Amino acid sequence: MGRQPCCDKVGLKKGPWTAEEDKKLINFILNNGHCCWRAVPKLAGLLRCGKSCRLRWTNYLRPDLKRGLLSESEEKLVIDLHAQLGNRWSKIASHLPGRTDNEIKNHWNTHIKKKLRKMGIDPLTHEPIPTMEEPQQPIEINTSPFESIEAADQFLNKSPAFCTDEVPMILPDEIIVAYDEASSSSSSSTSSKPEEIKVPCIEWMESMYFWGLDDLIGLELPTEDGDPKLASDAYIQYQRETMDQESWKFELM
DNA sequence: AATGGAATCAACCGCCCCTCT
DNA sequence: GAGAGGGGCGGTTGATTCCAT
Numbered sequence: 001m002g003r004q005p006c007c008d009k010v011g012l013k014k015g016p017w018t019a020e021e022d023k024k025l026i027n028f029i030l031n032n033g034h035c036c037w038r039a040v041p042k043l044a045g046l047l048r049c050g051k052s053c054r055l056r057w058t059n060y061l062r063p064d065l066k067r068g069l070l071s072e073s074e075e076k077l078v079i080d081l082h083a084q085l086g087n088r089w090s091k092i093a094s095h096l097p098g099r100t101d102n103e104i105k106n107h108w109n110t111h112i113k114k115k116l117r118k119m120g121i122d123p124l125t126h127e128p129i130p131t132m133e134e135p136q137q138p139i140e141i142n143t144s145p146f147e148s149i150e151a152a153d154q155f156l157n158k159s160p161a162f163c164t165d166e167v168p169m170i171l172p173d174e175i176i177v178a179y180d181e182a183s184s185s186s187s188s189s190t191s192s193k194p195e196e197i198k199v200p201c202i203e204w205m206e207s208m209y210f211w212g213l214d215d216l217i218g219l220e221l222p223t224e225d226g227d228p229k230l231a232s233d234a235y236i237q238y239q240r241e242t243m244d245q246e247s248w249k250f251e252l253m
Numbered sequence: 254a255a256t257g258g259a260a261t262c263a264a265c266c267g268c269c270c271c272t273c274t
Numbered sequence: 275g276a277g278a279g280g281g282g283c284g285g286t287t288g289a290t291t292c293c294a295t
Contacts, residue, residue, distance in 0.1 A: 014264085014265075015263095015264075015265090015288095015289090016263070016264075016289080017263085017264085036280080036281095037280075037281070038279090038280070038281095049265095050280090050281090051265085051266095051280095051281085051282095052264075052265075054281075054282085055263090055264065055265080056263090056264080058282095059263075059264085060263075060264095087283095087284065087285090088283085088284085089283075089284065090282075090283060090284085101282095101283070101284080102262085102263075102264085102284095103262085105284075105285085106261075106262050106263085107262095109261095109262095110260065110261055110262080111261095
C-alpha cells in the first residue's frame with residue numbers, strides 16, 4: 001500500500017539549493033509561471049522533485065516575501081490567530097502578507113512558544129499554566145482583539161481577501177516605489193538619516209492598494225475592553241511596521 | 254582557541270484534501 | 275461513487291550558526 005512518491009526520486013538532488021538552481025527556478029517561473037509543479041523541474045532543467053521546487057519557491061524565492069524576523073505586531077497577530085485557528089499555519093500565514101507558513105511555524109516554535117511560557121501561558125491552549133503553589137484560577141487572558149475567527153475574518157474581509165499565494169506576480173518594470181516624506185519622518189526615529197531610509201516592501205505597497213491605510217483607520221472593531229479603535233490601531237501599527245521592511249527582491253533583480 | 258550545547262531555519266517526509274475522470 | 279494524481283499542509287529533521295564555558 002502507500003502512495004507512490006510524488007516523482008521519480010532516482011537521480012534527484014536533495015538538500016540545500018544552490019544559487020544556480022535558484023536562478024533557474026526563478027527564471028523559469030517568472031517567464032512561464034507554474035502550470036504543473038511536477039513538470040517544472042524538467043522544464044526548468046533542475047534535478048529536483050517538483051515538490052521541492054514548489055517549497056523552495058513558496059518559502060524562499062517568491063518575490064512578494066518579506067525577510068527578517070517577525071515584528072512585534074506580526075507576532076501578536078500570529079498569537080491571536082493561533083489561539084483561534086490552532087496549528088493551521090497556512091491559514092495563519094494567509095493573514096500576514098509576505099510571510100510563509102513555514103516561517104511562521106518556525107518562528108512559533110523557536111520564539112513565541114518560549115515567550116508565552118515565560119509569561120506563564122500555555123502555547124498550546126493559550127491558557128495560564130497552573131503552578132504548584134497556586135491552584136489554577138480561571139483567569140481570563142485574551143490578547144485577541146477579535147472575539148472569534150469570524151470577527152477577525154469579518155474585519156479582514158472589509159477589504160478583498162488577501163492571500164500571499166494569490167498575489168499576482170509583478171515584473172520589475174511594474175515596480176513603483178512611493179516615498180511618503182511626511183509619514184517617514186514621523187514614524188522613523190530622530191536619528192534616522194535620509195540614506196538610512198528603507199525601501200518599502202513592494203508587495204506591501206501593492207497590498208496597500210487593497211487594504212488602504214485610510215480604510216483601516218476608519219474601521220471600528222468591537223474589542224474586549226470596549227474600545228473599538230484598538231483593534232484597527234493594532235492592525236495599522238502592524239501594517240506600518242510592515243512597510244518599513246526592506247524587500248530583498250531588489251537584491252535578486 | 255577549542256569544544257559542546259542551544260538555537261535557528263531551510264528543507265524533507267508523509268499524510269490529507271481536492272479535483273478530475 | 276471510486277480511484278488516481280497533484281498540490282498543500284503540518285510535523286520533523288539536520289545542517290549551520292551562535293554562544294557560553
